Amino acid sequence: MKKTLLLLAGFLLLGGLLVRLFYPQQNQAAEKILSRDGIITQIKQINRLESTAFYIDTIIRTEKKGDWRKLWQDAQSGLFIVRGKVLAGLNLDKLTQENINIVDGKAIISLPPVEILSADLENIEIYDLQTGTFNLLPAEKTLFQQVQTEAKRQILASACKADILQHATRQAAVQLENLFTLTQTQVSVYPAAAPPCKVSIYSRIK
Numbered sequence: 001m002k003k004t005l006l007l008l009a010g011f012l013l014l015g016g017l018l019v020r021l022f023y024p025q026q027n028q029a030a031e032k033i034l035s036r037d038g039i040i041t042q043i044k045q046i047n048r049l050e051s052t053a054f055y056i057d058t059i060i061r062t063e064k065k066g067d068w069r070k071l072w073q074d075a076q077s078g079l080f081i082v083r084g085k086v087l088a089g090l091n092l093d094k095l096t097q098e099n100i101n102i103v104d105g106k107a108i109i110s111l112p113p114v115e116i117l118s119a120d121l122e123n124i125e126i127y128d129l130q131t132g133t134f135n136l137l138p139a140e141k142t143l144f145q146q147v148q149t150e151a152k153r154q155i156l157a158s159a160c161k162a163d164i165l166q167h168a169t170r171q172a173a174v175q176l177e178n179l180f181t182l183t184q185t186q187v188s189v190y191p192a193a194a195p196p197c198k199v200s201i202y203s204r205i206k
Contacts (some may be wrong), residue, residue, distance in 0.1 A: 036097040042177070042183065044092050050117060051089040051171035056160040058082050058149050059127075079128040080147050082093050084155035087117045106186040109176065113192040114168040116202040119156050121148060147173035153199055160197035169194045 060080040095111045101108040124147065173191040180187040 008068055026195060035099045035102065039100050039109065039185075039187075040095065040097060042179070042185075043095060043105070043109075046069055048089040048173060049085045049092060049172050051078070051175055052087070052121070052164055052168040054086040054088070054155075054162060056155050056158045058084065058151060058154045058158070060154070062143055062146050062150075076143055077130045078126065078143060080148070080151070081125040081127050081206050082121055082147070082151040082155075084119065084121050084124040084151060086119045086155055086159040086164060089165045090114055090115055090168075090172050091117065095179050103204045106188065107180070109187055109189045111172060111176070111189060111191045112194045114165055114172055114187075115158070115195070116159070116164075116197075116205055119149055119159075120150055121155075121204050124151070153203060156199045156202055160199060164195075167195040 056080075060078075060082055062076075062078045062080070090111060099110045101110065124144075169191045173189045176189045177187060
């Protein structure tokens with residue numbers, strides 16, 4: 001009986017030592033996570049949060065009238081089918097310590113506004129191309145530049161019409177909450193109001 005009690009006491013002592021060894025490290029880790037710097041570091045590891053992707057196929061028509069002095073042989077017209085992709089989300093470089101507060105062991109995160117992160121033309125298909133009366137002249141480079149410019153404007157306009165920024169705002173908050181759920185960190189995420197989606201603002205985005 002005494003041996004049993006001694007063994008039990010030994011196990012309890014060993015258990016107490018293990019608790020002392022490991023729990024302080026866990027508490028220190030928790031304190032590190034629940035600091036503004038710790039929260040910023042975790043979030044910025046993902047660099048930017050692409051919360052919404054918008055795909056669209058659009059048709060672009062182009063036309064250049066010919067010069068009568070060249071007998072209208074320099075006239076050009078084309079019909080193109082373009083597939084584009086617009087990404088919206090958070091540029092996390094804009095997240096600072098001012099966006100984060102720690103209250104009663106919980107992180108309160110106020111997000112900056114979402115924005116259009118990229119607008120890309122994934123594929124341009126020539127459906128019809130006419131160069132001059134007999135279609136003998138090569139197409140001018142400016143024709144394809146015109147197609148790219150107009151196509152990007154159209155896919156951005158379509159994305160704005162589909163409320164891409166409003167959708168990205170909602171998804172950004174959900175994705176960040178899910179990120180911290182994996183680390184068992186208590187957070188509340190408050191997204192900023194979605195900004196106006198104006199094509200002119202984003203027309204130079206690649």
